[in-house]
Amino acid sequence: MSDKKSSEKIIADLLGHIRLSKSFMAWMGILSVSLVVCLYAYFLQLRDGMVVTGLGDYVSWGMYISNFVFFVATSLIGMLISAVLSLLNQKWAAPLARIAEIIALAFAAVAGLVIVMDMGRPERLLNVFIHGRIQSPIVWDVTVVTIYVLISTLFLYIPLIPDLKICSEKLDKLPPFARKIYTLLSLNWKGTPEQHELIKKSTRALAIFIIPVALAIHTVTSWLFANTSRAGWDSTIFGPYFVTGAFVSGTAAVIIAMFVFRKSFKLNEYITDYHFDKIGKLLVLVSLVYLYFNLNEYMVPAYKMKRAEAFHIHELFAGSHAFMFWATQLLGLVIPIILLLFKPFRKPLPILVIALMVLIGSWFKRYIIVVPTMEHPFLPIQNVPLNFKIYTPTLIEIGVTIAPMIMVLLIVTVLSKVIPIIPIQETLDHASETEQK
Amino acid sequence: MxxxxxxxxxxxxxxxxxxxxxxxxxxxxxxxxxxxxxxxxxxxxxxxxxxxxxxxxxxxxxxxxxxxxxxxxxxxxxxxxxxxxxxxxxxxxxxxxxxxxxxxxxxxxxxxxxxxxxxxxxxxxxxGFNKEYVQQLSKFDPAKSKLVKLTTTFDKASQSIIIQAIANEKTGVVAIAGAEVSLFVKRYFGNFQVDKSVKTDAMGKATIAFPTDIPGDKTGKLNVLVKMFEANYGEVQKTDSFDIGIPTDKPALNEKRAIWNVVSKAPLWVIGLYSMGLISFLMLLAYLLLNLRKIFKS
Missing domain, CATH: 1.10.760.10 (Cytochrome c-like domain)
Known part of the structure; x- marks a missing residue:
């Protein structure tokens, strides 16, 4: 009897956030207005050309490409939490799997748009497919990002099928068309053992397959840099360096999402301090690995100080990019690691602040990877105006850079309003399992 | 000091x-x-x-x-x-x-x-930039150069090319003596002059020694260009080809499959890996769609 009551409570709790509240409307309003402002900046860029940005012949990859790398990076978290941890039987991560997957899908889907926004003539995008060379990392990147978006969608959708059935049955005050969509998407789900088995098999196949694909998207993204001989990019460890960096920014993004969802959807019983503690430890782990790669990435060229590399390293360590470099390394990596070693800092509020630091640091880290190298070509820059040599993003460019971030927030917000962000069926199964024990 | x-x-x-x-x-x-x-x-x-x-x-x-x-x-x-x-x-x-x-x-x-x-x-x-310029034409008649016939032959014994310049005048065939003759081998860009320019003798003949080490095409063929200049007949050119070079069969750099080549000449391993990745994704997709269909049917 108590079992039945608690399962009803679980369903009620976890479906609680699927309704249109005033705060949701206000939040969506703010996001939409900001997006319109940023899209106006993009309109200006389309109308007047890339001249409205700070990009030029020398720094042709500025904020936009940094943004792209950041987006692809953050989207990798779906693979780490939903696939790797579940395959390793890390039960604590199960309630976070869907949040991670929503974040992954949102960032991966928008990453493609970021690239289009970097193009001066976006209508020529089709040429990548018509004239693309199979040898080019750009073609590989387009391919794997597309595949990753598709797989992430399926990875979100397939485990969701039982929950969609619950939504169509248990959600009251649902407009009939919405109920129809839920019923349609739940694919005749009846909860038979056969259906459970099929879901389990499919999820497992996806969880295994998504690992190489996720590694591929960020490794290929790193090859866009590492396959050139430019100082600062010409590195053999760029693939793993990017992948481990991706886990750092992704974990931080999930922590922020956990905090916000828990607070606004009143999920304190489902996302507990225990989860924050655990994911805090995970963040320490991935950050330590990333720190290790950072050490390699900067220590090895800094020891040899080859001519072009030396110039690059000096600019980062003590030159014009030194402030940003040390700020990202210390505030975005070293200090978070040290703080998170202590349990009190893994409580929800402190870890939120730390995760924000890490996420912002991650964005600027991408900037540090992309821009300084572009400012130091092998051939000396001569007889050009100062603004060609030193990259300064314009206001319009910053607006266009913020637009995709707003899009991610929009996607995450909308998804969190139409699907339960904590897997209901899994929580029910888990509850009944512990009951039986 | x-x-x-x-x-x-x-x-x-x-x-x-x-x-x-x-x-x-x-x-x-x-x-x-x-x-x-x-x-x-x-x-x-x-x-x-x-x-x-x-x-x-x-x-x-x-x-x-x-x-x-x-x-x-x-x-x-x-x-x-x-x-x-x-x-x-x-x-x-x-x-x-x-x-x-x-x-x-x-x-x-x-x-x-x-x-x-x-x-x-x-x-x-x-x-055209000089308004005061008035052209004075040469009395030389370019039609005369059309009468010139150049013949080139390769003499194996002396390893040289013999050039003969004659003119088919109305009065009969005339050997062009004292004309300046130059021999060139065509290369990718411009021409390579073989030896120095020489003057034709009274028979209208000139001999230019030909080197033995000039690379030709697959069969050793070389395209040569002969230029003749004579005040009366103007400049006359003639091209010819002889199998007198070193046979060279070097495929062009872009003939082989390479990372940097066009897509139709992509390395097989790239095509293989890329297709394998794509095919395994499509197989997974098919498997998942099949499972979804089963869920729907059951």
Whole structure:
């Protein structure tokens, strides 16, 4: 009897956030207005050309490409939490799997748009497919990002099928068309053992397959840099360096999402301090690995100080990019690691602040990877105006850079309003399992 | 004492430097008198000027700039003159032709690059910038050069090419004696002159020794170009080919599969890996869709 009551409570709790509240409307309003402002900046860029940005012949990859790398990076978290941890039987991560997957899908889907926004003539995008060379990392990147978006969608959708059935049955005050969509998407789900088995098999196949694909998207993204001989990019460890960096920014993004969802959807019983503690430890782990790669990435060229590399390293360590470099390394990596070693800092509020630091640091880290190298070509820059040599993003460019971030927030917000962000069926199964024990 | 020694050294150095670089500073575009009076057999008009403009833009403009715009390449020393100016225009047609043909100072010779006719076309274009210019045509009749017949034969015993120049005059066949003959081998860019120019003998014959080490195509074929010049008959050219080079079978660099080649010549391993990735994704997709169908049906 108590079992039945608690399962009803679980369903009620976890479906609680699927309704249109005033705060949701206000939040969506703010996001939409900001997006319109940023899209106006993009309109200006389309109308007047890339001249409205700070990009030029020398720094042709500025904020936009940094943004792209950041987006692809953050989207990798779906693979780490939903696939790797579940395959390793890390039960604590199960309630976070869907949040991670929503974040992954949102960032991966928008990453493609970021690239289009970097193009001066976006209508020529089709040429990548018509004239693309199979040898080019750009073609590989387009391919794997597309595949990753598709797989992430399926990875979100397939485990969701039982929950969609619950939504169509248990959600009251649902407009009939919405109920129809839920019923349609739940694919005749009846909860038979056969259906459970099929879901389990499919999820497992996806969880295994998504690992190489996720590694591929960020490794290929790193090859866009590492396959050139430019100082600062010409590195053999760029693939793993990017992948481990991706886990750092992704974990931080999930922590922020956990905090916000828990607070606004009143999920304190489902996302507990225990989860924050655990994911805090995970963040320490991935950050330590990333720190290790950072050490390699900067220590090895800094020891040899080859001519072009030396110039690059000096600019980062003590030159014009030194402030940003040390700020990202210390505030975005070293200090978070040290703080998170202590349990009190893994409580929800402190870890939120730390995760924000890490996420912002991650964005600027991408900037540090992309821009300084572009400012130091092998051939000396001569007889050009100062603004060609030193990259300064314009206001319009910053607006266009913020637009995709707003899009991610929009996607995450909308998804969190139409699907339960904590897997209901899994929580029910888990509850009944512990009951039986 | 040491000071004095140094001074001598400096003076010696300056003198030496002057001697070495003097040819660069000397305005040595003085042409021989017989060349100075040479006149074009082409009548300069709008057509020849526009043909000349294209040639000028391709060969001359990079240093001399656009005539009248004073935008010649200022980093050279001496600065190449703007050819529309009075200083340049007061040169005779023959002097201009001589400079283009042989070069002057830093200016290279265009002997092996442009035919005499093309040089005249360029001069025709340049004369368009001079309103006072009145052309004096050469008495030379270009139709005469059509009578010339050049024959080239390879003599294996002496490893040389024998050139014979004759003219089919109305009065009968005449051997062209004393004509200047040059032999070239065609390469990717421009021509490679074999040995020096020689004069034909009384029989109209000239012999030019041919090297044994010039790489030819797969069968050793070489394309040769013979140029003959004689005051009476003008310039005549003839191309021919002989299997006298070293057979060379080097595939072009872009013939093999390579990372940097076009997509149809992508390395097989790239195509293989890429397709494998794509196929395994499609297989997974098929498997998942099948499972979804099963869920729906059950």
């Amino acid at each position: 040491i000071q004095k020694k140094n001074n001598i050294g400096i003076i010696a150095f300056v003198l030496l430097a002057f001697l070495v670089t003097a040819p660069l500073y000397a305005r040595n575009w003085k042409s021989p008198d017989d060349q100075k009076d040479k006149k074009s057999y082409l009548k300069f008009d709008a057509t020849t000027a526009s043909q000349g403009e294209a040639l000028y833009n391709a060969n001359c403009a990079s240093c001399h700039g656009t005539p009248g715009k004073n935008n010649s390449l200022k980093s050279l020393n001496p600065i190449p003159p703007d050819l529309s100016t009075k200083a340049s225009q007061q040169l005779t047609d023959g002097e201009l032709l001589y400079i283009v043909t042989n070069g002057a100072g830093l200016m290279p010779s265009f002997k092996n690059i442009l035919s005499e006719e093309k040089e005249w076309l360029i001069i025709s274009y340049l004369r």
